[in-house]
Amino acid sequence: MTAPPDARLPDGFVVALDPRVRRRDAGATLLGGSPLRLLRLAPRARELLAGDGLTVADPTTAALAGRLLDSGLAHPRLVPVTPAGVTVVVPVKDRTAGLDRLLTAVRADPQTAAVPVVVVDDGSADPGAVARVCAAHRADVVRHEVARGPSAARNAGLRTAGTTAVAFLDSDCVPRPGWLGVLAAHLADPRLAVVAPRITALAGDGSGWVGGYEDAVSALDMGRHPAPVAPLSGVSYVPSAALLVRRAALGGGFDETMRVAEDVDLVWRLAGAGWRVRYEPGAQVDHQHPRATGEWLRRRAFYGTGAALLAQRHGSAVAPVVMSPWSAAAWACVLLGGRPGLVAGAGVLGVATRTLARRLARPGESAPVGLAATLVVRGTWAGGRTLARSVTRHHWPLVLPLLAVSGRARRLTLLAALADGVGAWWPHRRDVDLPRFVAARRLEDLAYGAGLWRGALRARDARALLPARPPAG
Incomplete structure (x- = not known):
């Protein structure tokens, strides 16, 4: 790097x-x-x-x-530019129909009609079919006789491209017109290494049982707000399904030993080296989401296995629960139950507020108690939300035995599951019904948690399961 x-x-x-x-x-x-x-x-x-x-x-x-x-x-606040010095790189294995759809969209967009395109065929069973699609769309082909994985395929395209920047697009994507000009404007920042578009559901892709849920809150969709990308932040990663990268920043590129979470690893290495990584929802790329329930759950479990690999490389950056000691103490008191627990939790927050107010006070001015209280309450609420999610997602294998012996544990778990589901559903209430959303969210969390624990056990490393403090800021 x-x-x-x-x-x-x-x-x-x-x-x-x-x-x-x-x-x-x-x-x-x-x-x-x-x-x-x-x-x-x-x-x-x-x-x-x-x-x-x-x-x-x-x-x-x-x-x-x-x-x-x-x-x-x-x-x-940037004005879209005419892309120059960019090569589009597409890793593909066997997905010729998707590749044809993608390249058709690239060539139909006036901004990208003439850009160089490199398709890396990562061991397709029918290389001739891939070659014919590429020839029809004026794309060069790099062939791996044996599949080496998406990281190796992207790195091969990165080495082949002779331009300043490379736009990676997976073959199950369809970029919307103008996407590259919006992203390329960010290259005016000399410290920018990667900028990613918003990944949205491909129109007309069918519904299926999980379709509405996946369209609303896909793991690939980072939302409608632009953001810097860094560990333990609101947008902690961006998926490699669609990225614009500065070649000089990436060095050797993706870690080819990783078959999952390689995009998260790349982003975190770049951020650690001092580069900027940004998420830009003003550019959009559609993606063909999984629709079959089995395929969808297997993919979520597969994503979960990557946490242990990230923990080995980045430590607490992958922590499932991020909470200050004050917030942790307050929630521990509340979970003890009854009025004594509530009183103790309020007391902890009161002490935290007073301590923070003293730290924020300027010389000669009174301590800003109101501001400190706002920060403490917001931080504690955010910590509580991650704690509730971890009960049904990251740590459900630990919670499961308690459910068999404790009525209180069952009530609290049910409350956490419903509160998390309703809270996540509310912004999307016009797009998907509540029962389907909550059921899909709980299934997704069970699958991800299973993959998380499988990865941790396989790696013999528990760091992906441990909480962390918020980063200093």
Whole structure:
């Protein structure tokens, strides 16, 4: 992995505050980002950020814009460009119909009609069929006689491309018109290594029992908000189904020993080296989601096995529960039950609020108790949500024996399962009915958890099952 260049954002680069960011203290303090953070602005920075946007014009504004980007408080406001110096790389094995559909979409888009395309045939049973599809769409072919896996296929395409940037597209994807111009605009940031589009469901792909759920909350869909990508943040990874990458940043590329979670590993290595990775939902690529229940559950379990591999390489970045000690203590008290537990939990949060208020206090000013209380409550609520999810997803094999002997455990688990399901369903209530959503979510979590434990047992490494503290910010 190469180090990023020591270069600032260029003049004319524009960033805009995330609409969810809250200004406090007459604009002197910004609250937002993921994980939630508080950024106090110096008088000069406050003057420069009088509005909701900032245009880079000198080293000072470049430094401020970079800080806002990296904290998740602001995002680039970029005008789509005509892609130049980009090669599209498509790894494929046997999926010739999907490949033809993908290449048809690439050539039909005026932005990508003439871009070079490299298809890496990773051991297809009928290489002639792949070659014919590629010839029909003016795509070059790199052939692996024996399948070496998607990481090796992408790396082969990365080495073959002679351009500054490479756009990876899986053969079960169909990019929407204009996708590459939106992503390519991000390359104006010299420290950007990877930018990913939003992955959405392919229209007309059928429904199936899990169709509505998968369309609403696919594991490949990172949502409608742009974000920096980093471990333990709101968008902690982006899938390799569709990526635009700067070749100079990737070095050797994907880890070819990994058959799962190689995209997460790549992103985290880049972030650790100091590169920026961004998620850009303004560009969209459709994906053919699995529709058969068995295939869907097997894929979720397969994803779960990757956590142990990530833990071996990145430690607590893969933690299933992220919670501060204060929040953990408060929830432990509440779970003890009854009025004493509630009173003890409230007491813990009160002490945490007072401690944080003292830390936030400026010299000569009173402690901001209200702000501290807001941060403590929001952090504790977020921690509780991850804890509830872990009961039905990551740690259900530990919970299962308790259900057989404890009525209280059964009640709490049922409450966690329903609360998590309803809370996740509410933003998508117009797209899928509640019973189907909750049932699918619980099945997905059981499958992922089974894969998680299988991977941990196989690796003889429990770190993928352990909680972690929130990152400092």
